[in-house]
Amino acid sequence: MTENETTAPPARLRALLSWQANRVNVLGSRLTGTRMPATGRADFAVLAALEEYGPLSQADLGRQLGLDRNTINGIATRLDEAKHILRATDAADRRRNTVAITPLGQRYLDQLQTATDRVQAELAAPLSKAEAAQLQTLLGKILDTHPGLPS
Amino acid sequence: MTENETTAPPARLRALLSWQANRVNVLGSRLTGTRMPATGRADFAVLAALEEYGPLSQADLGRQLGLDRNTINGIATRLDEAKHILRATDAADRRRNTVAITPLGQRYLDQLQTATDRVQAELAAPLSKAEAAQLQTLLGKILDTHPGLPS
DNA sequence: GTGTTATCGTTGGTTCAAACAACGTTAGGT
DNA sequence: ACCTAACGTTGTTTGAACCAACGATAACAC
Numbered sequence A, B: 001m002t003e004n005e006t007t008a009p010p011a012r013l014r015a016l017l018s019w020q021a022n023r024v025n026v027l028g029s030r031l032t033g034t035r036m037p038a039t040g041r042a043d044f045a046v047l048a049a050l051e052e053y054g055p056l057s058q059a060d061l062g063r064q065l066g067l068d069r070n071t072i073n074g075i076a077t078r079l080d081e082a083k084h085i086l087r088a089t090d091a092a093d094r095r096r097n098t099v100a101i102t103p104l105g106q107r108y109l110d111q112l113q114t115a116t117d118r119v120q121a122e123l124a125a126p127l128s129k130a131e132a133a134q135l136q137t138l139l140g141k142i143l144d145t146h147p148g149l150p151s
Numbered sequence C: 001g002t003g004t005t006a007t008c009g010t011t012g013g014t015t016c017a018a019a020c021a022a023c024g025t026t027a028g029g030t
Numbered sequence D: 001a002c003c004t005a006a007c008g009t010t011g012t013t014t015g016a017a018c019c020a021a022c023g024a025t026a027a028c029a030c
Helices: A015-036 A041-051 A056-067 A069-081 A102-123 A129-144 B017-035 B041-051 B058-065 B069-081 B103-123 B130-142
Strands: A085-089 A097-101 B085-089 B097-101
Touching: A015 A041, A015 A102, A015 B017, A015 B041, A015 B103, A041 A056, A041 A069, A041 A085, A041 A097, A041 A102, A041 B017, A056 A069, A056 A097, A069 A085, A085 A129, A085 B017, A097 A102, A129 B017, A129 B130, B017 B041, B041 B058, B041 B069, B041 B085, B041 B097, B041 B103, B058 B069, B058 B097, B069 B085, B085 B130, B097 B103
Parallel strands: none
Antiparallel strands: A085 A097, B085 B097
16 A cells, blocks of 8 residues: 555645645745744734834724734834834824834845745745736735725 | 725735635635535545545544644544544554545545535636646645645 | 554644634714 | 714634644554
8 A cells, every 4th residue: 555646635626726726825834834933924024114204003904904003002012112113102192102123123124035935936936927927916815905904 | 985995905015925825715715614614624635535545544644634633533534423434443554544435425525525626616707727737736836846745 | 464554544732824803092074 | 062073092703824642543664
């Protein structure tokens, strides 16, 4: 019984975009775990948003990242304790927490970026540069036309 | 302050294949949740494998789906209780549980398939047929050249 | 044969992400 | 002044992925 059948996923699954996305996500998650702390993915997302768009409220952060206020709050608390962001109640609207990236956070973001780059290269290794670009375009098309938030 | 900025994800994230895969996966998961029970995704994977490859041991199932024995055991227990599969200790190797799909399970699989088809159509709506096919090819290339299991 | 190694199913536990509900606080609209 | 809505926060739930360990069984070495 040494008939080592190739472990090919069933055709019904290979045909599913959602299943493929799931597996690639798991793959990326595993690779990410080898290069950075487990919380690095979420941290990277929040810090990247703050760097590109400047200070934001937590709710706005959630809207731009497709995460709800709940998740953002947890990430923000962690980043705040690590001095990677600065949290302050907005004077104009005291309901809001204005969140800004700190210089320390910027350094942390850069570290995460280099680690992430290696993961992306490893993940997209079987693809040519043109193919990787096209894949990014196609996935972007899907994400652009679907609501980011569940509500 | 009615300047409703478009909620575009930061460029640093849009450039990441792993981020895109994560978001598409979440998107697919949400859509799936509207059409079938939450456990439908895992059930579909296991039943599809059994239908395509015939009876398998739980460990073999895990190897073909990229899930570890642990997860498979949970799914199999649930499917067994629902009479969707039949679990029996292999006579040739009494360590193994040979798992086979039942007629009832086949009907369940077909139901999940139709629900899944609608989700896929909704997910790939912004893409042309050719684009969707190419996306599937590119993701398949990545999955083919990466190990399915963590061990 | 006997002992070692490996596989399998199972149980239990940990971590993370996603989603929902509820509360007090604050703004905005009427 | 009233009602509605948004915000931050806390808590809970669910599913997925992963790791560690155990008894049972099998395969292999000697």
